[in-house]
Amino acid sequence: MLSAMRSSKRSFFGWVIIGLLIIGLGAFGFTDILTGGSSQSVARVGKTDVTVTEFRVAFENRINALQRQFGIRIDAATAQNQGIDDAVVAELLRSAAYRDEAARVGLSTPDEAVQEAVLSTPGLANAAGEFDAATYRYFLQQRGLNPARYETLVRQSETVATLQNVVAAGATLPPVAANTLMTFLGEERSIAWALIASDPEAVEDPGDETLQTFLEENEPRYRTPEYRQITFARLIPEELAETIEVSDEELREIYEAEIDRFRQPARRIVERLSFPDEAAAEAARTAIEAGETNLVELAAERGLTSGDISLGLVAERDLDRAAREPVFATDETGIVGPIATDLGPVLYAINAILPASEVSFEDARDDLAREVALQEAGDLAIDENIRAEELIAGGATPQELADETAYTLGTARVARGEAGDVPPEVVAEAFASDLGEDRDQIEVGELNFYAVRVDEIIPPELPPLAEIRADVLADWRDAEALAATMEQAEMLRAELEEGRTLTAIAERDGLIVQEDSEITRDGELGLLPPDLLPQLFEAEPGTPLVVETEAGAALVVLTDITPFDLEGEEAATLREIFTTQTSIDVEQDVAAYFANSIADERGVRINQTVLDQIVQSLR
Incomplete structure (x- = not known):
């Protein structure tokens, strides 16, 4: 802390x-x-x-x-x-x-x-x-x-x-409370440690009998979840839209009626800086054109940032009336002005020019057709949903909905928490339903409707070893390799307790010794597991410890304990903060x-x- x-x-x-x-x-x-x-x-x-x-x-x-x-x-x-x-x-x-x-x-x-x-x-x-x-x-x-x-x-x-x-x-609180807290939380540990990596690939295949025993001992790890086989009828506007054709005549009529959507006026990326008078503005322009400065540097002299003077990407209509024609009359980047505005004389810096553009009907046709089809599909989805509600009220199955409406039929095998071809809401609906139960539709997102029926409930089961042998073998090898590594680490700890140093052991066994210091009770240990922390703060200097890591085992030695300095400047500051906040x-x-x-x-x-x-x- x-x-x-x-x-x-x-x-x-x-x-x-x-x-x-x-x-x-x-x-x-x-x-x-x-x-x-x-x-x-x-x-x-x-x-x-x-x-x-x-x-x-x-x-x-x-x-x-x-x-x-x-x-x-x-x-x-x-x-x-x-x-x-x-x-x-x-x-x-x-x-x-x-x-x-x-x-x-x-x-x-x-x-x-x-x-x-x-x-x-x-x-x-x-x-x-x-x-x-x-x-x-x-x-x-x-x-x-x-x-x-x-x-x-x-x-x-x-x-x-x-x-x-x-x-x-x-x-x-009495001063001793702050001191106690700082002493407890400020105390630091230093450690030396070496990683002993496990090697699952070096472990030989033990045969099916051993793997079968391992499988049965770890049954929850391999047991399949409960599955539900479902049939559903769904109505998706995006799918409906693919069946809707829109004539070129209708599309062209929409294109011409909404032509402004497809036309982009000329634009400029512009900066603007005002000046107290015309002479100052002229002098600034002269200096800029001579390469002595630029608008951003002049703004910085006033304590302004580039963001303060940037207008970004603008069209002609976005500028002050007085600036529109001068800024957009030129086809070159550079300085324009001084221009008299309500802000006083202003210099504009044109940093980029984007010419006017227009998307032709031919280029816009496909996107426009998709847009119109989606709109018609949304309207159709509402009508079809109402029809489906009436059919469901009369006892219609998903198959019958697909036969009588624009709904499409589908099947899936679903389990809780597993990604699949159907949305999570459909999975939740399947597990909220009883076998063969008729239920109301659910809406997933906007105008996406599903009617779900559970056809079969498949209980959890333990697969035969033959189906999952590769997974079981990999897990068994990991476990055996880790057990061997932990056993080796315990043997090395015994050597440390007998007086051998970690450095000597590392040189003999080809290990790499690493050191960490300034470890506090709420600190992080990097490659070492967090459950090592409480052990470090309970151990005495020189105590060897063994912990399991993701890569194998670590042999750890507590090398030093550093108490917190209650008389230092940091302690005085923290004591004042503590007293103020706790009062x-x-x-x-x-x-x-x-x-x-x-x-x-x-x-x-x-x-x-x-x-x-x-x-x-x-x-």
């Missing part, structure tokens, strides 16, 4: 952001519950109620906030299934706990503070930034409140905030613990029936 901190602190901030997200979710409650009251209670802490209206509006506000955050629609039922209603109740109970404690000790917010809070309510100011009484009245009307009720709610909210600040403000978490936790202690002491009652009724009414 510490290595990631050194590069933008990504791991450090990763868990901090998660904490902040939790805090952010928890923060919805206290400001979002300023709503009208009700005498009916959905929950109570001590002597303080959570009203029906408080819960309803807080629940709706939470749903709306999540919809804005994630850009998806969330209905009340989904929100309840995800536990959002429980989270809202918990927040409202926390607020109620603080209100109950405030009432017990006689804490309240003075009128002046309430007035200031009302006047500073977001959205109640006019264009001049001053409190607007008419907007305030509309604000209250929309929420079913009167001024007295709203001010009461503001007083409660401000009182809760004051009490929370008294309880939690300034709470931080919010700690304050939130302290505030929650205080509210929970009040609830435990004075009791909590929740009317689940009423809560469920409220959620049901919002569906």
Whole structure:
């Protein structure tokens, strides 16, 4: 983690952001519950109620906030299934706990503070930034409140905030917490290691008896999936389009009616730079034509990039009126201007010229014919789909659909997760169907319809060895070679434990020793497996380890442990970041613990029936 901190602190901030997200979710409650009251209670802490209206509006506000955050629609039922209603109740109970404690000790917010809070309510100011009484009245009307009720709610909210600040403000973790975290995450390991490659090709064929035993011991690896043999009738507009012929007369009529589609005006790739006066523009043009500079360099002197002055590929109509004729009158690249425009004197640099072009009817014919055929096929698909729906309602099979409509008949053998000739949606439909069941059509993409019938269900089975012998032999060889390699690695580890060095073993056995350092607990090990990391941080220096790799086995020696420097400049920076980021978490936790202690002491009652009724009414 510490290595990631050194590069933008990504791991450090990763868990901090998660904490902040939790805090952010928890923060919805206290400001979002300023709503009208009700005498009916959905929950109570001590002597303080959570009203029906408080819960309803807080629940709706939470749903709306999540919809804005994630850009998806969330209905009340989904929100309840995800536990959002429980989270809202918990927040409202926390607020109620603080209100109950405030009432017990006689804490309240003075009128002046309430007035200031009302006047500073977001959205109640006019264009001049001053409190607007008419907007305030509309604000209250929309929420079913009167001024007295709203001010009461503001007083409660401000009182809760004051009490929370008294309880939690300034709470931080002790310095030892940051030091402990940095010590744990910042500690580094250095290793030396050698790869012992396995060689499956050197393993001889063991014969069918051994392979059969291996096959049976590893049956799940070779068992075929469940297959379903299906018959389907499908309607694909692209396929229909291939059967539709469009006459040249009709195509030419469309071509002439839409001729602008086939004509491309002359265009230029252009840059533009304005100047304070004519003399400056003339001087710039002279310097450019002398080869002393160019428009991009002149723009750079003003702090502009080439993107700032580029107009890209433009037609004549895309330019200022004054620039159209000068820029498009020339057939050569180069500088044009100065031209007087609303921006002042302007120089244009023509960097490329694309002449006008026109696609002839003969060149456009095939594409146009395909386009018209697809449009007619789409219309036909809608009509044929309606006919098919009527036939299916009368019990028609896929074969009968193909006989009576423009649908085509097909068959396939499909399995979950396997690519095939039919779309995944058709596979899903096959596995949602019973054998021989008549089902409605499904639409795959736009206007692609399938009616699917399952003709046979083929259960999973273990193929005979003869059918898959090559695969079984390859897997057996891999396993045997790996086992032999791991055994060799264990023997070499024993030599290391007896005092022989990795370098000596490598020289004797023709291995290559590699070294890696600055390995942290959240680091990456390249060719070595990630499950080696915890072993490295549990081992003592000099400890030899053996791990399985994709290529065979690795013999690893922990060569050094480097503790994190708690007195260095980096530690001071990280300690400050840690304290700043965790202070919010700690304050939130302290505030929650205080509210929970009040609830435990004075009791909590929740009317689940009423809560469920409220959620049901919002569906």
